[in-house]
Each structure stands twice: as C-alpha cells, then as structure tokens.
Amino acid sequence: QLQLQESGPGLVKPSETLSLICTVSGGSITSSSYSWGWIRQPPGKGLEWIGSISYTGSASYNPSLRSRVTMSVDTSKNQFSLNLGSVAAADTSVYYCARLYIAGLPPYMIDHWGQGTLATVTS
Amino acid sequence: QSVLTQPPSVSGAPGQRVTISCTGGNSNIGASSYVHWYQQLPGRAPKLLIYGNNNRPSGVPDRFSGSKSGTSASLAITGLQTEDEATYYCQSYDTSLSGPGVFGGGTRLTVL
Numbered sequence: 001q002l003q004l005q006e007s008g009p010g011l012v013k014p015s016e017t018l019s020l021i022c023t024v025s026g027g028s029i030t031s032s033s034y035s036w037g038w039i040r041q042p043p044g045k046g047l048e049w050i051g052s053i054s055y056t057g058s059a060s061y062n063p064s065l066r067s068r069v070t071m072s073v074d075t076s077k078n079q080f081s082l083n084l085g086s087v088a089a090a091d092t093s094v095y096y097c098a099r100l101y102i103a104g105l106p107p108y109m110i111d112h113w114g115q116g117t118l119a120t121v122t123s
Numbered sequence: 124q125s126v127l128t129q130p131p132s133v134s135g136a137p138g139q140r141v142t143i144s145c146t147g148g149n150s151n152i153g154a155s156s157y158v159h160w161y162q163q164l165p166g167r168a169p170k171l172l173i174y175g176n177n178n179r180p181s182g183v184p185d186r187f188s189g190s191k192s193g194t195s196a197s198l199a200i201t202g203l204q205t206e207d208e209a210t211y212y213c214q215s216y217d218t219s220l221s222g223p224g225v226f227g228g229g230t231r232l233t234v235l
Contacts, residue, residue: 107216107224
C-alpha cells in the first residue's frame, strides 16, 4: 500500500533553512488525481497547512509562510521536498508529508499521511 | 487561531454518544462543498476519518458519522469506545485564503 516517509535533520539553527524530503513508495507521484503536501504541528498544538505541490511542480503555499517556503518534486525518485527558510523557535514542529486527493472539489482531503518528523530549531 | 472553531475538549462514557462541532463562516464552511474530519491518536499521525461531509473510508466503523449545515459541521460518535480517545480535526476550504484548505483547532475526546 502507499507509504510516505519524511527524512531530514532533526535540529536546525535559527535563521537557517529547514530542508525535508518525503519519499513515496507503493504508488506513483505522477498521478493527476493527487497532489502532495506538507502540514506541521507544533508540540501540543493543532495542525497547520504549509502548502502543496503537484507532480508538474505547480505549488500553493500558506500565505503566512509563503515568503519563506519552497516546495519541489523529483518524479525520478518519487520524492517531493520542503525548504523553509529563516527558521525561528516558533517553527519547531512535527512536519508531516501527505497525499491530497484533488480529483474532486476543494477542500482536498488528505488520504495518506507520513508518520511525521520532529524538527527542532535550536542554537 | 483557526478560522474554524472547535470545542477544545469533549468527554463521554463508554457506550454513549458524543458530538463535536466545527463552526465557520460564509467564506469557509458556508462556501465549501465539503468538510472532512481527521482522527489523531496520541503520538500518531492524523488519519482520515470522514470525507465529503459524511463518507467513511474503508475500515472506519459506522459509529462515526458527519454532517454539514450552513456554516457549521458536526462529527458524531455513537457507542463510544476507549480507543476513540483522540483529537479530532475538521477541515474546510476558505475563499479568503489560497491553498488546499484550513483546519479547525482540534477537539480532544476523553472517554471517561
């Protein structure tokens, strides 16, 4: 079955860039029925959209993070990635990658989630 | 602070029925065709629980049901079980925000 796995450094220094990769297995990233997203969850708090990207590279970002976020997709590796720049302590969160079903009307449901990876911003 | 308002917590005894509300406005739930719900067990990733207002993915018990009316939506759980203890999130679309959607703040369900 489809699986998503986040990878990346667990510790990031303030003002630097957080870089995460999501590897998709058990299915192709190139389906036009899906896009690929990132959601984060600060410790003890709720869920926050970061953004999503299609396999063609068309991306949509949370307006509150747009100036610091870049997403990309590598279809040859069945991976997509997140770069979040100029991080601060408030960016400490569990970061989830996810698959969104986009063949219907919005809001697009998230039908598969990665297990999540904790990224801590600390000097 | 989310544009979708959920009660921070609800509780119920085993076997009882509980409901969780998700209140929005004309720019989100009122303008959206659908609301989805997710269940997050402690220490786990969220899982799709209800999609398209009242549809259950394969494997989700029929004790869980959803509804949407106007600018609000609700999740109902009947025959409450201890394994239902989790945090529940609603998701909608907001016309004033770009991106795939917005989440409610989450409701923690305690089974007494």
